[in-house]
Amino acid sequence: MPRKLAVASSPVRDLLALVNRPEVISFAGGLPAPELFDVDALRAAFDKAVSRRSLQYAPTEGDLDLRGHVAARLTARGLPTGAADLLVTTGSQQALTLLVTALLEPGAVVAVEEPTYLAALQAFQLAGARVVPVAGDEHGMDPAALAEVVERERPELLYLVPTFANPTGRTLTAARRREIAALADRHGLWVVEDDPYGELRYRGEPEPALATFSERVLYLGSFSKIGAPGLRLGWLRAPAELLRTLVIVKQAADLHTSTIDQAAAAVYLADNDLDAHVRGLCAAYRERRDAMLSALPSALPEGARWSDPDGGMFVWVTLPGDVDTAELLPKALAQDVAFVPGAPFFATVPDRSALRLSFTTNTVADIAEGVRRLGIALG
Amino acid sequence: MPRKLAVASSPVRDLLALVNRPEVISFAGGLPAPELFDVDALRAAFDKAVSRRSLQYAPTEGDLDLRGHVAARLTARGLPTGAADLLVTTGSQQALTLLVTALLEPGAVVAVEEPTYLAALQAFQLAGARVVPVAGDEHGMDPAALAEVVERERPELLYLVPTFANPTGRTLTAARRREIAALADRHGLWVVEDDPYGELRYRGEPEPALATFSERVLYLGSFSKIGAPGLRLGWLRAPAELLRTLVIVKQAADLHTSTIDQAAAAVYLADNDLDAHVRGLCAAYRERRDAMLSALPSALPEGARWSDPDGGMFVWVTLPGDVDTAELLPKALAQDVAFVPGAPFFATVPDRSALRLSFTTNTVADIAEGVRRLGIALG
Structure with missing residues (x-):
């Protein structure tokens, strides 16, 4: 076996x-x-969304209305995004596994904060990757420590939950985001910015997304913490060439994300004020x-x-x-x-x-x- | 790259x-x-299914009501199945890719009918497997040809759409099913029985599922052709030990299939006569x-x-x-x-x-x- x-x-x-x-x-x-x-509004959205079209197979990239709404919200939060920059995924967990499949060979090195999201660690382990921790403090990963790890270990990928991290709750400062993005650009390192919690801020001002600083940063978002996780809706923002590969990998993974859940979320976002x-x-x-x-x-x-x-x-x-x-x-x-x-x-x-x-x-x-x-x- | x-x-x-x-x-x-x-009945099912529970995260194995309904239908069709024998998947495409991830290393050999379902070929290709065709005729794969391929190539996996195959429409005879299952048992070969079309019979009597003849046969079913594909609901029947591994692989893939789609399908199956x-x-x-x-x-x-x-x-x-x-x-x-x-x-x-x-x-x-x-x- x-x-x-x-x-x-x-x-x-x-x-x-x-x-x-x-x-x-x-x-x-x-x-x-x-x-x-928001049970009643979501029930109303499903009621409106069920149709012959939403019960049928659909393109792998995802519902264009939903991608439009998500792109507009990301843009409003300071990350300029068009619908075509996004792939809808079956939760952001799927986005992570698609990236692992597309980018990592067995034996590849992945750099992470430590501690970090354990289902990410499992996805890297399943792919046969070697995980290397990078030191940090209460302000998140230390860019100098990352530079040293990049030099020594030549990772393919850096995985980060830069805002309200799981499990520590830590947030990476804007200055460190800028340094880490510059490092990624310089070394051709892919960075996964996993951001399920970023909108759940109870104090202070939002930090800019890591992805605002570099095309090497692949941004993962999710409906799970701001809407409802039962719909299994996430999204991945990536450069066009990588997105084309990810669409092929996703097609093998599940053809596409639930048409009806995507349609219901698009209706919900059109008819309600998610903010x-x-x-x-x-x-x-x-x-x-x-x-x-x-x-x-x-x-x-x-x-x-x-x-x-x-x-x-x-x-x-x-x-x-x-x-x-x-x-x-x-x-x-x-x-x-x-x-x-x-x-x-x-x-x-x-x-x-x-x-x-x-x-x-x-x-x-x-x-x-x-x-x-x-x-x-x-x- | x-x-x-x-x-x-x-x-x-x-x-x-x-x-x-x-x-x-x-x-x-x-x-x-x-x-x-069945749009109106499916809309009614979603209406009834939306709840705080169905909007929340859920166990990876899948909705117990849905698995119970599916197990009862499989049992009625001659394949004795309990809810615990099933994993709900995000369409049967996902079931196939989970099996590929769990069972195949790069370089592994997969035996197939030729021609066969092209998204299966792509999944094997993505996994770095080597695909070996097995000859057949209008009655499906030839067991003698399979025996020869098994002897020569030592495949890990045999992939088949034994009933109303995509793309040929062919159906494997009962006698050949028995021979292929015996061959799988003898050589410890895993067999994937992909059965999205089996209930769509317009002439003649049903053949027994390949899985009735051997524990080595992993049965994949789907709501897509008998209900609606937009829900992305499939199921996988496998022995308990393999199922435990597949649950771990599925957790990395998408945590679980849409809770709300599973709940709606369970309501639909309880309130309607799918037969x-x-x-x-x-x-x-x-x-x-x-x-x-x-x-x-x-x-x-x-x-x-x-x-x-x-x-x-x-x-x-x-x-x-x-x-x-x-x-x-x-x-x-x-x-x-x-x-x-x-x-x-x-x-x-x-x-x-x-x-x-x-x-x-x-x-x-x-x-x-x-x-x-x-x-x-x-x-």
């Missing part, structure tokens, strides 16, 4: 099992809050983030550190001393609270004292109670 | 461009007839097949041969003499009729005198007129 069958387990999936008991307050997911979904909806999401998530950040000091032991994210969904906690958060998890579950241990987010040497908390899916009251339970489990 | 970027073109896609002029009668597509879609709908499709497609088969003799030149399919969507035509159907296509388009030249369906040495006609999307009157135009183009 081939190497690929050696991919033994899937931490995200295994962890989804944790959140099933109703009495558990789960900070483990990376899910948007279902009570904030207003996102402002509502931000107001709710800001309160939940604040509830978590104000509860943590009295629950966590002396010497614990945690991130203070300007947006997104996650707080990253590092505990003091020689502790393994994977071993703490059963104790937390015994207290009816869940988190994700930090180790799987590392490509190389894991920091076993870290854990990820998501603040999006619980009420302010449940967040306070959940953090209290976490404190008992750690005590 | 990696080898994969050398995949230059995409015949299916390029050909979709042909059908856009409204005056063209196109036999080129492989599309179901949109006027036969009755399929009987209606068969009645309409039977008339269209008959219209094509009765028009061909007077339109095609002396010495032309064509298949006489018991079901499915395609008639496969072979023209006499030293003719290249790719060169005939512009002449046909000048007469406002379209077909697919046969060459891209061959993995090795193409038969350039062949062409594929689909009879599903045109009325009986348009089929007669289209075949008349084809006769003029060939004249």
Whole structure:
């Protein structure tokens, strides 16, 4: 059997099992809050969108109306984009895997932040790539460290969640974005800017997309965190030549993304104010983030550190001393609270004292109670 | 740039461009007839299915209700199946690519019928596999020829559309199915039984699925031809161990298939009689097949041969003499009729005198007129 069958387990999936008991307050997911979904407007959009055309096969590139709406929103956010610059994907996870298929041979080197999104690490692993971490700090990846890695390892690809990173919540500064883009241009390095969370900002001013600084930056966006993930809609912005290759790879992957889901999203974007909806999401998530950040000091032991994210969904906690958060998890579950241990987010040497908390899916009251339970489990 | 970027073109896609002029009668597509879609019932199903749950992320394996309905239908058709034996995929195209990713290393050998489904050939090509054809006749692949190829080439995988094949319309006999399954068992060969058309039978009795004869046969089914392709819903039946691996590969591919499309299909299957709908499709497609088969003799030149399919969507035509159907296509388009030249369906040495006609999307009157135009183009 081939190497690929050696991919033994899937931490995200295994962890989804944790959140099933109703009495558990789960900070483990990376899910948007279902009570904030715009259910009635989405139902109306599907009602309007179902047609003989939307039930039929469709071009691989994606629905032209949807691409137009997405392009207009990206342009309004400062990244000039036309519909023809975009490929609609079956979630941005698919965009990542299409890029891996198109750009990486087995043995290719991929540079990443560490810790980083674990399903990206799995996609690189499935492709037989070698993942090399690049050092950073609370302002994101360090361009000097990247320059050193590029020199030494000659990576094909750099993968980044530059805004409100998963799992750390960190945001790369504008100055560093500029330096990293220049480095990519100079060395012919492809950069994946994975941006599912960028619109979920609760404080401060938006940073320019990394893709504004270089054609080598491939921008991935998603409807999952600002609309609803059940539609599996993402988009990829890339130069024309690479886009042509990606269309061929996508055709082999699933011919095209659901025609009806694309049509419903296009109707939804035409008939509703998504910016207003996102402002509502931000107001709710800001309160939940604040509830978590104000509860943590009295629950966590002396010497614990945690991130203070300007947006997104996650707080990253590092505990003091020689502790393994994977071993703490059963104790937390015994207290009816869940988190994700930090180790799987590392490509190389894991920091076993870290854990990820998501603040999006619980009420302010449940967040306070959940953090209290976490404190008992750690005590 | 990696080898994969050398995949230059995409015949299916390029050909979709042909059908856009409204005056063209196109036999080129492989599309179901949109006027036969059960639009109102599907709209009602989406209306009922949209909910906070169906807008959220979901398990990679797929919606349990949908898998239950599909398992019951497969069981009723003679292939005993439980919901746990199935993985829901984003169309059966995705099932094929997941299998390729899980089972094939670059350089692996894949045995195929020739001609065969061209997007399958492209998926094997993208994976860096070597495709080896196996001889057959109007009753499908010849088991003795397969035995010889297995002995000589040691393929990892055999890919087959055993019922109403694309592009030939051929169906493998029950006796040959049994022999091929036994061969697979004996040699540890994986067999992909791609069955999008099996329910579209217009004559004769169903053959047992190849998968009824061996655990080595991986069965792929689809909602695209019996329901609607716009939902991108397929399913894969495989042994438990392989299914676990495929779930991991699918997680990297798109996390999961659209929650809302799966929920809508489950509602549709619960609230409607799909068997009755399929009987209606068969009645309409039977008339269209008959219209094509009765028009061909007077339109095609002396010495032309064509298949006489018991079901499915395609008639496969072979023209006499030293003719290249790719060169005939512009002449046909000048007469406002379209077909697919046969060459891209061959993995090795193409038969350039062949062409594929689909009879599903045109009325009986348009089929007669289209075949008349084809006769003029060939004249």
